[in-house]
Amino acid sequence: MPVLGEETPGGGGAESPRAETEAAGSAARPRRGGVLPLCANPRCASGWLRLWRPRQTPVFEGGWLCGAACTRAAVLAAVAREMDGRQEEPAPHRHRIPLGLMLVSQGAISPEQLKAALCRQKASGGRLGMWLRREHGVEERVVTRALAAQWGCPVLLLGNHSPAKMASLVPRLFLDIFGVLPLRQAGARLLYVGYADGIDRCVDFAIERMTGLRVVAGLVDGAEFARAHGRLLEEAFPPARLIEAASRDALAASFTRILEASKPAESRLVRIRDYYWLRMWRQRPGTDARLDAVEDVLGSLAGPGC
Numbered sequence: 333m334p335v336l337g338e339e340t341p342g343g344g345g346a347e348s349p350r351a352e353t354e355a356a357g358s359a360a361r362p363r364r365g366g367v368l369p370l371c372a373n374p375r376c377a378s379g380w381l382r383l384w385r386p387r388q389t390p391v392f393e394g395g396w397l398c399g400a401a402c403t404r405a406a407v408l409a410a411v412a413r414e415m416d417g418r419q420e421e422p423a424p425h426r427h428r429i430p431l432g433l434m435l436v437s438q439g440a441i442s443p444e445q446l447k448a449a450l451c452r453q454k455a456s457g458g459r460l461g462m463w464l465r466r467e468h469g470v471e472e473r474v475v476t477r478a479l480a481a482q483w484g485c486p487v488l489l490l491g492n493h494s495p496a497k498m499a500s501l502v503p504r505l506f507l508d509i510f511g512v513l514p515l516r517q518a519g520a521r522l523l524y525v526g527y528a529d530g531i532d533r534c535v536d537f538a539i540e541r542m543t544g545l546r547v548v549a550g551l552v553d554g555a556e557f558a559r560a561h562g563r564l565l566e567e568a569f570p571p572a573r574l575i576e577a578a579s580r581d582a583l584a585a586s587f588t589r590i591l592e593a594s595k596p597a598e599s600r601l602v603r604i605r606d607y608y609w610l611r612m613w614r615q616r617p618g619t620d621a622r623l624d625a626v627e628d629v630l631g632s633l634a635g636p637g638c
C-alpha cells in the first residue's frame with residue numbers, strides 16, 4: 333500500500349552519486365520517507381516506497397521513479413531545465429590579441445608575412461595558422477603555442493593518452509562534431525581534453541556535468557591531434573542511439589520510453605549545444621565507468637521554434 337513520507341529537500345545523500353558531483357540542477361531530487369526512498373517525482377500521487385515496489389529502476393539523476401508517468405515528469409523537467417539553462421553556460425571567449433599580431437609580437441613572423449598570409453586566407457579561406465605553416469614555413473608548435481596564449485590555456489602533450497579508457501567518456505559523435513579529444517584522467521577528479529584549433533567551453537561544461545570530473549582543456553599540435561584522434565576512433569565506443577523529436581514533449585516521451593525499457597541503475601541528462609545527451613548506466617556510475625555498462629542516447633529537436 334502507498335505510504336506517504338516527509339520530503340527531505342536535497343536528501344539524495346548516499347542514494348545519489350549526483351549529490352557528490354552537483355552535476356545538474358535541482359530537478360528530480362530523490363525523496364525519502366524516513367530512511368526509505370520515495371518516488372523522485374515531487375508531484376507523484378502514489379507515495380510508493382521503493383522498498384514495496386518490485387520495480388527498482390529506472391533511476392534518473394539519482395532519483396528512483398515509481399512508474400512511467402513519474403519517469404516522464406522527471407525527464408520533462410530535466411529537458412526544460414537544459415533548454416532554459418543557457419545562461420549557465422560559460423560566456424564565449426574573446427581573444428585580446430589576434431593570432432597574427434601575437435606571432436608578430438613574438439618575432440615568429442614578419443609583418444609582411446602576416447599580410448601575405450591574411451591575403452591568402454581572404455582569397456581562399458582556411459585558417460591563418462594553416463597559411464603561415466604552408467607558405468611561410470612557420471612551425472606547427474609555434475602556432476599552437478600562440479593559439480594557447482590567445483585562449484589562456486595550456487599546450488597539452490599526448491604522453492599518457494589512453495584511448496581505450498577515454499572512449500567510454502564521450503559519445504563518438506561528439507568527437508567529430510565538436511572536435512574534442514579526451515586525453516587522460518588524472519586521479520579521481522581531473523580529466524584533460526584537447527582541441528586542435530580552439531577551446532569549446534560549452535562542451536567542457538557538459539562533459540564536466542555528465543562525468544563529475546573537472547575538465548582541464550588545452551590545445552594539441554595539429555598533427556599529434558590527428559594521430560590521437562585516429563587512434564581513439566579505432567576504439568569501441570558505448571552504444572549510442574540518435575533520436576529526433578518535434579517538440580520538448582516528444583523528446584521527453586522518447587527518453588521516457590527508452591528509460592522504461594532499459595531500466596538503468598542511474599541516468600543523467602545534459603545538453604551539449606543542440607544535443608540532449610542522456611547517458612544510462614547499468615550499475616551506479618563511478619568515475620571509471622566501464623564501456624559495457626554505459627549507453628548513450630542523443631536527442632535533438634527538429635524544426636523551427638524548438
Ligand SMILES: [Zn+2]
Nearest residue numbers: 371376398402
Ligand atoms: Zn511516482
